[in-house]
Amino acid sequence: MCAFSYKTIHSLYIHTGTISVMMVSPQFILVVDDDEDIVRIVRLGLENAGFQVHAFTDPILALQHVEQGCKQCEVLVSDIRMPKMNGFELVKRIRQIKQDMKLIMMTAFEVNKKEFESIFPSTTIDNLITKPFPLSKLISMIQKMTASEVHEEQMKVLQAQTTKVI
DSSP: OOOOOEEEETTEEEEOSOOOOOOSSOOEEEEEOSOHHHHHHHHHHHHHTTOEEEEESOHHHHHHHHHTTOTTEEEEEEESOOSSSOHHHHHHHHHHHOTTOEEEEEESSOOOHHHHHHHOTTOOOSEEEESSOOHHHHHHHHHHHHHHHHHHHHHHHHHHHHHHHO
16 A cells, blocks of 8 residues: 655645556656756656656746657657747747657646647647646656557567567
8 A cells, every 4th residue: 555645845745655567678858847856857757657757947948858869759748838948939949950759848837738739820739738737647648648659668578589489
């Protein structure tokens, strides 16, 4: 039996229980938010769930990281409202560099994905999460978005093992 508790830091619920994730190889997540506490807690939670995390409080530095060839980065989790560059601009610029990167936007505003897309039709995202949120919800979102990629990798491993046996 596992005991769970939640703490609130800057309107983000932090799940302090243990979450185990089975992955073939670590998945790389890029986290961007101007709030250092949110970045730190999301990074630690995702790392505890088995993800590799590149975390930034400056969206310009995050963009430079992707421009310099962060080939491993599979998912971007970004806040919308940030100084220097907002999340919309960051998403547009990253889409130009890495079209296959999955995108999750974080916002403190109550809005669902359909409303978001109708207001910002030029900004294509894969999912939207409203703060505050339990970290387990974000982890689940990422797992669902990347499940087919993990499944494909598992199939390759299984095929390679089967080939060796035959």
